[in-house]
Amino acid sequence: MDLKLDQVSHHYGATNVLDDISLTVKKDEIVCLIGPSGCGKSTLLRFIGGLERPSSGQILQIGEPPAASLNPLTYIFQDFALLPWRTVEGNVSLALEDHKLPKAEQRAIVEDVLRRTNLSDFAKALPRQLSGGMKQRVAIARALSVRPAVMLMDEPLSALDSQTRELLMDDLVDLWTRESFTAVYVTHNLAEAVRLGHRIVVLSRRPGRIREIVEIDMPLAERKDRVHELEVKQHHLWDLMREEARAADRELADV
């Protein structure tokens, strides 16, 4: 299943947030969205996930999601969004309980995703017992359990320290290499964008427009060892961002 954003524009009251965004997300591709703070990245992601409607334009699913997919468009949140009163297991099964699966199958899925995210030993732990990185792993496991067609990730690593971020980035790359998934990945971090993105969409400051789309065709698995080659791309992205970020910064100060 592909996604097509068709001339999406949006305003909250008098503020224009997004302006004429058209973009296609192809199957098995990770599209990174970067842009200055407040340019409407999270808003765009909410539109893609069907949690909100744009003022104009539309978001189209092209083709059917795989039959096995329980929740084609699945979110991963910056602040993990785990239920503190449920164990790791319980948090994962939450996503499955409304799908009327046989109990045994549900249990098998939970076990499987916990194993794939190296969480099997923590099945009975409560979120408060886990570190930030672990919590985000649980959120990733929960997202995988519903076999998403597209994963919508809003700064999934921003709440983590840089070492943990590095580890989780490796995990995501491994996961993608083993079983490729489709994702829209919002981030502030250019290093993350060049490590994970097949295409990187640079948005301008508010109202967010597409400034440029940068393609990186180096296989994800090789990027870790060829960081220096990516540096050129990263610099280019930074040049694009700097101007926008500066202007956005000043705009906020003016208010």
Added chain:
Amino acid sequence: MSETTMTNADIREAEQNAAPIARPVPFRGGGFVYKPVRIAGPLVFIVLIAIWEFGSDTGWISPLVLPAPSEAWTAFMNLVHSGLLWKHLGASLQRLVIGWTAGTALGIVAGLAIGLFSVARSGLQPLVSALFPVPKIALLPLFIIWFGIDEGSKVATILFGTFFPTVISTYSGVDNVDRTLIRMGQSFGLSWTSIVRKIVIPGAMPAILSGFRISISIAIVLLVAAEMIGAEYGVGAYILMAGSLMATDQLIAGVAILSVLGLIIAWLIGLAEKYFLRWRT
């Protein structure tokens, strides 16, 4: 190279010669953290009662003003032996349990409705604000007309008294449920009932339980007041009777029964909190 090491060594030596006294940095942290001191609570009771008993024995506290704790204890034992304790206590507990359970159950339902539906909120919130401050005991005569002089009016007083604080604590609990958790539920396509049952209600639980602490105290106050106005049995009736006979030892015994009741209930709610909120840090 060697010169610099020399100078460095020199400096170090000079520092050592000056040898300022080494002492640990002064500790300024600590405090402002609640650590339970288990014996403190009982100790306060014991000391107060001991002083009181001592004062009565030495005649420093006149028996006319306040009977000695030992006399109140004797009055209490008389109550036990006559078998009347269970009659009074049983009647009171029955009213308390029925009134409080019904009041909080209805209060939770109404609170959830206000928390979840805009129409209910707009419609009921002003009503709750208008009726909450009305002393329910002032309505007892009306309740007696409506629900009868017997159990009905007393249970109704307690029910109304506990209903409103429960409504308020429930809907503020719902208001405080983390919106991103609800968003998360929606993003996984959970049904509305699942979101309410698995996200909203557990999230509102801390507020609901702390509402229980308030509503149970209100229930006990109203219970005694209602029993004083018209009841044959009940701790309130016993206290009223003792008061009208100037039997202050019995009066103190009756008040002590209420205090112990309050303590036991607070302890039970503490247990419930430990159980339902064990996920909290």
